[in-house]
Amino acid sequence: MVTGNGTQALDQASSFAAGVQRVRSSGVGALSLRGGSTLSSSQAIVGVAASGVGSATLADAGTRWTNAGQVVLGEAGSANASFAGGAQLVSEGAR
DSSP: OBOSSEEEEEOSSOEEEOSEEEEOSSEEEEEEEOTTOEEEESEEEESOSTTEEEEEEEESTTOEEEESSEEEEOSSSEEEEEEETTOEEEOSEEO
């Protein structure tokens, strides 16, 4: 969870498992996955509150973010997502 102004980053084939992954309830926050890293979560919300600006960047082959539930981009706030170099986001639903 990115809760303050800042960045949560996984690099160089790191792995992390989370419940609900929230990127920015208020202020500015970023999630960065690179270098074959993997993140597993039950749900993802990027840009939670009206005052929140969240971004998710996935890059490089083998990088994968897997969600058991929905991926919500811009629930009430602003959200950006970018994917490059074969990175993947896998989810059962998005809105």
